[in-house]
Amino acid sequence: MFRAKKSIYGPAMIIRHNMYLRSKTKVITILVTFWSIVCLQPASSMPIVDAIRIGDYKNKTRFVMEMNKRVRFNVFTLGRPYRIVIELPKIKWKIKSSNLKKSRRIIGYRFGLYRHENSRFVIDLGRPIRVSKAFHLSPSGNRKHRIIIDLSDTSPADFFKNIKRGIPKTFNKTISQKNFKVKNKTLKKETPLIVLDPGHGGIDSGARGLRGTLEKKVVLALAYELKKQLVYNNKYRVLLTRTRDVFVRLRERIAIAHRAGADLFISLHADSIGKKHVRGGSVYTLSERASDKEAEALARRENKSDIIAGVDLNEQSNTVAKILIDLRQRLTKNNSVMFAKLLGKQLNKKILMLRRNHRFAGFAVLKAPEIPSVLIEMGYLSNTHDEKLIRSPRHRRKIAKAIKIAIDKYFTIRKSMRRP
Structure with missing residues (x-):
């Protein structure tokens, strides 16, 4: 006849062991809950641009930049060659320039970190252009925050008359010397x-x-x-x-x-x-x-x-x-x-x-x-x-x-x- 082995642990020891297991389970539960909360937090508060759209019409071209949050921006034009510059805060780009559509007025793009904490989106133009409108649109439906810029044709003379409009003073400054001091003074x-x-x-x-x-x-x-x-x-x-x-x-x-x-x-x-x-x-x-x-x-x-x-x-x-x-x-x-x-x-x-x-x-x-x-x-x-x-x-x-x-x-x- 088969006999079960007698436990080597006394009743008191078994109770203490069970209490230990319950406390350990609580600790694990707390850690898992904390980790879940951490994982649900956003990884970064940096604005993200994830779409660029171009609408080409007879009298204008509409440029749309879509991103996850509203940001302050500045738009200005530069000549020789003709360019439009969009000045932004530091941005994370989830787009590729090779995938961006071109048009009769827009012939190329570049984007990236400009200096310090500023990013730039530069639009190469095939002709003199006037920025007729520049504004922000709030999220609607499945659309996120959008920067809208309408571009209209203009003459070379009028282009250069308006070339410096919209440039904030802070962006005209070059990198200050204090950022480039030699650290090893010894x-x-x-x-x-x-x-x-x-x-x-x-x-x-x-x-x-x-x-x-x-x-x-x-x-x-x-x-x-x-x-x-x-x-x-x-x-x-x-x-x-x-x-x-x-x-x-x-x-x-x-x-x-x-x-x-x-x-x-x-x-x-x-x-x-x-x-x-x-x-x-x-x-x-x-x-x-x-x-x-x-x-x-x-x-x-x-x-x-x-x-x-x-x-x-x-x-x-x-x-x-x-x-x-x-x-x-x-x-x-x-x-x-x-x-x-x-x-x-x-x-x-x-x-x-x-x-x-x-x-x-x-x-x-x-x-x-x-x-x-x-x-x-x-x-x-x-x-x-x-x-x-x-x-x-x-x-x-x-x-x-x-x-x-x-x-x-x-x-x-x-x-x-x-x-x-």
Whole structure:
């Protein structure tokens, strides 16, 4: 006959064990309830744009931007080329520019973070346009909050008469110098200051690779890697013209280096052209005459950065204008060329470079007087092999190492030249 085993636990112990299980169950229930409440909370309070619609009519084009909440916005026009700019707070974009409809009046779009906490939506126009209406519509039916902008045809003369209407004063200010102070004040002033300039940013994405790689992202990653290598032994001070995905004007990049008293200015880029077989890095210095047609075309593309972001090129102080046109510093040019040759030699040891890897053209971002300046193209995003390498952190470390060696050699030569 089968007999059940006698329990080794007494009645008191069984009661205590049951109480423990009940208390544990309560704790688990409380935690699950709390987690459910947390999960139900909205992940972000940032406005989200999830639809753009265009209605094209005989006498007007209606532009509709749909989002999850009401925001303050500002609309203004810019000329040469014709553009409409919508200034917004920081926005999360759930749209793709490639999917947006074009019309008789609208020929292109760009959007992204402009600077600080502002976003911009830039509309490229095929003709002079007047903003006849701009207003907000509250949610209705299955429609969310909407910004409505009606565009009507106008003459070039009337377009330029009204070009500055609607621009708030706060948006005319450039990035203040206080945001770009060198943090490490303990380093001596004799320590060379290198300004690294990751090209593009924010609303200006730069080149786009075949796999969707954005130039603005990979050059910022390279800038951080290069900075890490340069500051490792406190041999250099390093300042970045931008530290995140934000737009900075070309002339402001120059002004940052000028105000900080930079000893060297390095602008970082990745190119894209129609010839998909072309690959390899290159180094550019400033010249009033381009070395070849490709260099001239590249300079034109890079110099369009302010136009892409919807910047009024007529707003320019005398001080900055002087910086942009002052090309009289022959010593600066010579030092730029010397550094470019050192760069080309070192980069050629680490990565594939173009056969003629030192070129020159009229890059606006290289026009800082008294600061030796170069522009580095680390390859072509239009080439599948180059794009794969540029996306690789290991490859970017190789590029950064080559640049650091060239910088070391440059300042060694400069130091020897100053000796009596």
